[in-house]
Amino acid sequence: MSDTYLRFVPYDSHWYPDEPAAAAAIKVARELFPLAEHVAVELEEGLTFFDAGANTESIHCPFCGSDIEEWWGDAMDQGAASRFEDLSVTTPCCQKPTSLNDLRYIWPAAFGVCALTVVDPGVTSLASEQLRTIEQAMDSPLKAIWQHL
Numbered sequence: 488m489s490d491t492y493l494r495f496v497p498y499d500s501h502w503y504p505d506e507p508a509a510a511a512a513i514k515v516a517r518e519l520f521p522l523a524e525h526v527a528v529e530l531e532e533g534l535t536f537f538d539a540g541a542n543t544e545s546i547h548c549p550f551c552g553s554d555i556e557e558w559w560g561d562a563m564d565q566g567a568a569s570r571f572e573d574l575s576v577t578t579p580c581c582q583k584p585t586s587l588n589d590l591r592y593i594w595p596a597a598f599g600v601c602a603l604t605v606v607d608p609g610v611t612s613l614a615s616e617q618l619r620t621i622e623q624a625m626d627s628p629l630k631a632i633w634q635h636l
């Protein structure tokens with residue numbers, strides 16, 4: 488059986504919760520996903536790309552919709568070289584400024600310095616009210632990312 492990680496990453500890629508907010512979010516997530524194997528808030532050393540794992544498919548330009556997956560690989564390599572200090576990029580197709588965090592990932596993915604991670608949540612979908620409950624506990628808007636390994 489493959490592992491599923493459901494991650495909640497703050498919209499603001501540099502934001503992270505203080506101790507009480509992290510604890511509150513963990514408590515709420517445990518209640519929402521009683522079957523989950525593990526629930527934790529992971530704080531990373533620097534900006535980290537939380538991707539969809541085996542789900543990662545195509546990546547599109549947020550402006551014109553072009554498939555920019557090939558270009559994206561190089562852009563990620565360059566970003567990684569600077570440890571993602573600067574996420575700003577110019578789209579190769581229509582030459583517009585944006586950020587690596589704002590591209591259209593067909594399966595959601597996000598940059599962040601922390602994530603609330605639910606290991607094997609025991610569900611395959613997330614209701615918007617569940618997301619809202621966790622956002623309230625964490626006190627930040629969150630992106631939900633499903634990662635299958």
Ligand SMILES: [Zn+2]
Pocket residue numbers: 548549550551552553578579580581582
């Ligand atoms: Zn474009």
